[in-house]
Amino acid sequence: MTDIPVLTIDGPSGSGKGTLAQRMASHLGWHYLDSGALYRVLAHAALKHQLPLHEAEPLAELAARLDVEFLLEGQHLQVWLEGEDVSLKIRSEQAGNAASKVAALPAVRAALLQRQRNFRQAPGLVTDGRDMGTVVFPDANFKVFLTASAEVRAGRRYKQLKEKGIESNLSDLIAEISERDQRDTGRSVAPLQAANDALVLDSSALGIDAVVKTICDYVR
Numbered sequence: 017m018t019d020i021p022v023l024t025i026d027g028p029s030g031s032g033k034g035t036l037a038q039r040m041a042s043h044l045g046w047h048y049l050d051s052g053a054l055y056r057v058l059a060h061a062a063l064k065h066q067l068p069l070h071e072a073e074p075l076a077e078l079a080a081r082l083d084v085e086f087l088l089e090g091q092h093l094q095v096w097l098e099g100e101d102v103s104l105k106i107r108s109e110q111a112g113n114a115a116s117k118v119a120a121l122p123a124v125r126a127a128l129l130q131r132q133r134n135f136r137q138a139p140g141l142v143t144d145g146r147d148m149g150t151v152v153f154p155d156a157n158f159k160v161f162l163t164a165s166a167e168v169r170a171g172r173r174y175k176q177l178k179e180k181g182i183e184s185n186l187s188d189l190i191a192e193i194s195e196r197d198q199r200d201t202g203r204s205v206a207p208l209q210a211a212n213d214a215l216v217l218d219s220s221a222l223g224i225d226a227v228v229k230t231i232c233d234y235v236r
C-alpha cells in the first residue's frame with residue numbers, strides 16, 4: 017500500500033474515458049496509465065508472434081516479458097513495442113477486439129497486474145480501463161465510472177477513426193461495440209463494472225469539457 021493518490025476512470029469502449037483521463041493527468045500534473053493500450057499492445061504482439069488469441073499460457077508468458085514503453089508527449093500517448101512505434105496500429109477496431117479477447121483470460125490479467133500497479137508514482141496517477149477502480153487500484157482516492165449509450169459511443173469512434181484517416185462503417189461499429197461490451201461485462205474475471213464507491217457519470221448528452229469540469233470539481 018502507498019499514499020500516492022490515484023484517480024481511476026473506468027467505463028466501456030468509446031465512453032470518452034481516455035480523453036478525460038489524459039486531460040485530468042495534464043490538469044493535475046500526474047502520471048497517466050492507459051491500461052487498454054497494454055491489452056491492445058499484448059494482442060498486437062501475439063499476432064506478430066503468431067500466438068493464438070485464446071491460448072492462456074503462452075499469452076501470459078508473453079505478457080510477463082512484454083517489451084513495451086509508454087511515452088506521453090503533451091496529451092499524445094506514444095506506445096513502443098520491441099523498439100517499434102505501434103501507437104497508430106493498436107488503435108484499430110481489429111486491435112481493440114483482439115485486446116478484448118486476450119483480456120478475458122485470467123492468467124493474462126494476473127501477468128499484467130503488477131506492471132499496472134508500478135505506474136503508481138509520485139505525485140499521482142490517473143488511469144483508465146475497465147477494472148482500475150475494482151481490481152487494480154481498489155484503494156484509489158477518486159473513482160469515476162464514465163458511460164454513454166452504444167450509439168453515441170459508436171458515433172464518437174467513427175469520428176475519431178475518420179480524423180485518423182481510418183475508414184469505418186457506423187452500423188458495423190455499433191455491432192462491434194455492443195459485442196465488445198458483452199464480452200467485457202460478461203467475463204468471469206475483472207468484468208467491466210462500476211466500483212461501489214465510484215462516481216457514475218453518463219456522458220451521452222455531455223461534451224468533454226462539461227465532463228472534465230464535473231471531474232475537476234469532484235477531485236477538488
Ligand code: DC
Nearest residue numbers: 029051052055115116119145146147
Ligand atoms: O479501453 P480500450 O478500448 O483501449 O481497451 C481495449 C480492450 O482491452 C477492451 O475491450 C477490454 C480490455 N481492457 C480490459 O479488459 N481491462 C482494462 N483495464 C482495459 C482494457
